[in-house]
Amino acid sequence: MAFKSGFVAIVGRPNAGKSTLVNTIVGRKVAIVSPRPQTTRNRIQGILNRDDAQVVLIDTPGIHKPDNLLGRQMMGEAEHALECVDVVSLIVDVTVEFGAGDRYSAQWLRRFHGPAFLLLNKVDRVRKPMLLPLIERWRREFEFAEIFPISALTGEGCADVVESWIDKLPVAEPHFPADQFTDQPERFLVSELIREKALQATREEVPHAIAVFVDRFEERRDLVKIMATIYVEREGQKGILIGRSGEMIKKIGTLARKEIELLLGLRVFLELMVKVRPNWRSNRAVVRQLDWHRQLEQMAGGEDFAEQAPAGEIETEPED
Numbered sequence: 001m002a003f004k005s006g007f008v009a010i011v012g013r014p015n016a017g018k019s020t021l022v023n024t025i026v027g028r029k030v031a032i033v034s035p036r037p038q039t040t041r042n043r044i045q046g047i048l049n050r051d052d053a054q055v056v057l058i059d060t061p062g063i064h065k066p067d068n069l070l071g072r073q074m075m076g077e078a079e080h081a082l083e084c085v086d087v088v089s090l091i092v093d094v095t096v097e098f099g100a101g102d103r104y105s106a107q108w109l110r111r112f113h114g115p116a117f118l119l120l121n122k123v124d125r126v127r128k129p130m131l132l133p134l135i136e137r138w139r140r141e142f143e144f145a146e147i148f149p150i151s152a153l154t155g156e157g158c159a160d161v162v163e164s165w166i167d168k169l170p171v172a173e174p175h176f177p178a179d180q181f182t183d184q185p186e187r188f189l190v191s192e193l194i195r196e197k198a199l200q201a202t203r204e205e206v207p208h209a210i211a212v213f214v215d216r217f218e219e220r221r222d223l224v225k226i227m228a229t230i231y232v233e234r235e236g237q238k239g240i241l242i243g244r245s246g247e248m249i250k251k252i253g254t255l256a257r258k259e260i261e262l263l264l265g266l267r268v269f270l271e272l273m274v275k276v277r278p279n280w281r282s283n284r285a286v287v288r289q290l291d292w293h294r295q296l297e298q299m300a301g302g303e304d305f306a307e308q309a310p311a312g313e314i315e316t317e318p319e320d
Helices: 018-026 069-081 100-109 128-141 158-168 186-201 235-242 244-264 284-289 292-300
Strands: 004-012 044-049 053-059 087-093 116-121 146-149 211-219 223-232 267-276 312-316
Touching: 004 018, 004 100, 004 158, 018 044, 018 053, 018 158, 053 158, 087 100, 087 158, 100 128, 116 128, 116 158, 128 146, 146 158, 186 211, 186 223, 186 244, 223 235, 223 244, 235 244, 235 267, 244 267
Parallel strands: 004 053, 004 087, 087 116, 116 146, 223 267
Antiparallel strands: 044 053, 211 223, 267 312
């Protein structure tokens, strides 16, 4: 049987389950997950390697109408993901009633001219008879090549989706080595894990105002020393992140360090700082640096993320 290899873009509204699906299919955590909408800000590639195929999954920011520069960059990332892919899969949350956002997603999908799949996610939370009218509703909006009810969380239906993707992929050599599961550098994965723990631990306006940059990444024989800065837009958000007597930032650091150690396979010393950068989401220079491709260029050139406020330094040390 000829080997197949190609790219599949996963698109959908915020919080539909795109990142969960990518992680489930790849079998590794390549994209952070949060109940907060618009968690994914970059195009993230996860790679499924099989004996007969390599499927490169592109996780994308949620489809939405942006209201700031960060939002516009996120939608630009999602649009760029449609270029040069073989299949697009629109994932929707079946527990949420069909509405204007879904119609917008269907209209947005029309810019892609290849096979498009509809993935009805979270079917483990609804009664199966509810799916039939929903399928008919979506069919009136767009002509999908395939429609699958799935649960990205439990994996239900995902194997069938993968087989159908592969059926649509071209016969080609693999695009990545067989032992590679993502194209993201370790520093970016670390910053995303820290951001994930901050998203999970905080609420109100803080999540959307959080940006994380790794300032130092030193590998030693049995220890990795990481210094990272969490940027927010207001002093009040900084106070929420640090918490009373530094309890919140210590919690975030401890949770992040444990996952980073699993990722790197080494003990980690993690030092976190919280700084204020007013209105960074509307600052073109800052927003550009959230793209990990830009971060690599920045590190190569010796640039630093601009500082505007004194740091609130909290260290989180490895446990014995």
